Amino acid sequence: xxxxxxxxxxxxxxxxxxxxxxxxxxxxxxxxxxxxxxxxxxxxxxxxxxxxxxxxxxxxxxxxxxxxxxxxxxxxxxxxxxxxxxxxxxxxxxxxxxxxxxxxxxxxxxxxxxxxxxxxxxxxxxxxxxxxxxxxxxxxxxxxxxxxxxxxxxxxxxxxxxxxxxxxxxxxxxxxxxxxxxxxxxxxxxxxxxxxxxxxxxxxxxxxxxxxxxxxxxxxxxxxxxxxxxxxxxxxxxxxxxxxxxxxxxxxxxxxxxxxxxxxxxxxxxxxxxxxxxxxxxxxxxxxxxxxxxxxxxxxxxxxxxxxxxxxxxxxxxxxxxxxxx
Numbered sequence: 001x002x003x004x005x006x007x008x009x010x011x012x013x014x015x016x017x018x019x020x021x022x023x024x025x026x027x028x029x030x031x032x033x034x035x036x037x038x039x040x041x042x043x044x045x046x047x048x049x050x051x052x053x054x055x056x057x058x059x060x061x062x063x064x065x066x067x068x069x070x071x072x073x074x075x076x077x078x079x080x081x082x083x084x085x086x087x088x089x090x091x092x093x094x095x096x097x098x099x100x101x102x103x104x105x106x107x108x109x110x111x112x113x114x115x116x117x118x119x120x121x122x123x124x125x126x127x128x129x130x131x132x133x134x135x136x137x138x139x140x141x142x143x144x145x146x147x148x149x150x151x152x153x154x155x156x157x158x159x160x161x162x163x164x165x166x167x168x169x170x171x172x173x174x175x176x177x178x179x180x181x182x183x184x185x186x187x188x189x190x191x192x193x194x195x196x197x198x199x200x201x202x203x204x205x206x207x208x209x210x211x212x213x214x215x216x217x218x219x220x221x222x223x224x225x226x227x228x229x230x231x232x233x234x235x236x237x238x239x240x241x242x243x244x245x246x247x248x249x250x251x252x253x254x255x256x257x258x259x260x261x262x263x264x265x266x267x268x269x270x271x272x273x274x275x276x277x278x279x280x281x282x283x284x285x286x287x288x289x290x291x292x293x294x295x296x297x298x299x300x301x302x303x304x305x306x307x308x309x310x311x312x313x314x315x316x317x318x319x320x321x322x323x324x325x326x
Contacts, residue, residue, distance in 0.1 A: 023055065024055075027048065027051055027052075031044055031047075031048060034047070082101075083101065083105050086098050086101055086102055086105070086313070087102070087105070087312060087313045087314040087317075088312055088314055089312055090285070090311045090312055091171050091172050091285055091311060091312060091313075092168075092285075094171070099171055102175070102313050103174075103175075103178070105313065106175050106178050106179065106313065106317075107178070107182070107211075109179075109313075109317050110178065110179050110182035110183060111182070113179070113182075113183060113317065113320060113321055113324075114182060114183055114185065114186060116321070156186060156187055156188040157187055157188060157251050157323075157324060158187070158188045158189045158190075158249050158250045158251065159180070159187055159189070159190045159191070159250070159251050159253055159323075160190075160191045160193075160242075160245050160246055160250055160251070160252050160253065160277070161176070161180060161190065161191070161192050161193065161253040161254075161255065162193045162194075162195065162199070162234070162238070162252075162253070162254050162255070162256075163176060163177060163192070163193070163194045163195070163255040163256070164194075164195060164196070164229065164231070164255060164256030164257065165194045165195070165196060165218070165219065165222055165224070166196045166224060166229040167224040167225075168229075168257060168259070169255070169256055169257055169285070170219070170224055172255065172283075172285055172310065172316065173194070173255050173256075174215055174219065175313060175316055176255050176283065176316065176320070177192070177202075177206075177211075177214075177215050177218070178211055178215060179316070179317070179320045180192065180206075180320075181206055181211040181214060181215070182211060183320070183324060184206070186324055187324070190203065190206070191203055191242070191245040192205075192206060193234075193238065193242070194218055194222055195229075195230075195231065195234035195237075196222055196224070196225075196229055196230075197228060197229065197230045197233060197234075198230070198233060198234055198237055199233075199234035199235075199237035199238055199242075200221070200222060201242065202218045205217050205218050228261040228263070229259060229260065229261055230260065230261065230263045231256065231258070231260050231263075231265065231266075231296075232260055232263050232264040232265045232266040232269075233263065233264075233266075235265075235266040235269040235270055235273070236266055236269060238269070238273070239266075239269045239272070239273075243272075243273070243276070246273055246276040246277050247276060247277075247278075248276075248277075248278050249278055250276075250277045250278055251277065251278060251279050251280075251281060251323070252273055252274065252277035252279070252280040252281070253280075253281050253282075253283065253323065254280070254281070254282045254283065254300075254304075255283045255310075256282075256283075256284065257284055257285060257286050257295070257297075258282075258284060258286075258291070258295050258296050258297035258300055258301075259293075259294050259295050259296070260294060260295075260296050261294050262294050265296040265299060265300070267296075267299050267300070267303075270300060270303055271303050274303045274304065279305040279306075280303065280304045280305050281304065281305060281306050281307075281308065281319075281323060282297075282300065282301065282304045282306070282307045282308070283308050283310045283316070283319055284297065284307060284308070284309060284310065285309065285310055285311040286309070286311070287309055287311075288301075308322075
């Protein structure tokens with residue numbers, strides 16, 4: 001019963017992704033428009049039956065595909081159970097073998113997110129149906145609604161991301177950069193930076209086609225060590241050299257734990273950055289209960305649009321999904 005419910009859920013999700021409800025509504029509106037144009041009721045009913053038959057055939061194909069995927073997933077259940085467990089395990093509790101497994105998994109997740117986000121952006125882009133444009137486009141089909149026209153209303157996001165790659169944050173930021181590299185097609189422009197005790201632009205590293213090489217280049221150039229994290233000084237670097245990357249169309253994304261080793265957090269600069277950006281999102285593996293000691297999150301957080309906890313891969317993937325679709 002659970003497997004059947006999952007198959008039905010998967011099929012319904014696929015139909016929503018293919019905009020089945022919107023197509024049904026568009027069909028209803030088109031029938032009304034065709035009737036107003038004087039088309040006979042018999043001809044309208046023939047068109048309606050033809051389209052509904054096509055939609056029914058597609059729905060049956062989706063049900064069949066969902067069943068096949070379910071069977072494939074069940075055959076791989078032991079491995080998937082292990083991956084699911086790792087996705088819920090905090091980054092700080094992962095072994096080296098666990099990290100390698102999640103590095104492979106993040107590529108699969110990125111591909112899934114890329115497809116999902118592209119579909120959402122396509123649906124948002126097409127937005128509300130345009131009845132007049134739809135009728136004009138289908139005159140060449142003698143009134144048969146073969147093409148549905150919509151009004152455009154979406155723009156891909158522009159992102160400025162600043163990642164803490166110190167020892168405590170290194171793996172989380174590495175996975176985040178992997179996501180962003182894979183999802184470049186769903187982003188209008190990305191300016192990427194990394195810091196430990198100073199800030200470096202890493203956008204140039206992501207101009208190639210190999211994510212592993214790009215990330216390895218950044219981590220090699222900025223090795224972890226015993227020197228102290230200094231976000232305040234890194235914000236000062238950003239203020240001096242890169243502030244013009246922020247504007248009213250930019251999402252500012254910070255990936256870090258907000259720990260400054262009691263250095264000046266430069267709240268003044270961060271406040272200026274937040275005001276310049278359209279929104280400011282902070283991804284932090286620590287919950288607010290841990291924001292004490294050398295953590296400056298209690299001072300940074302009020303300046304953010306949102307602060308999301310990303311202590312494991314599942315939370316990080318959900319944050320990326322939300323970031324690129326809202």
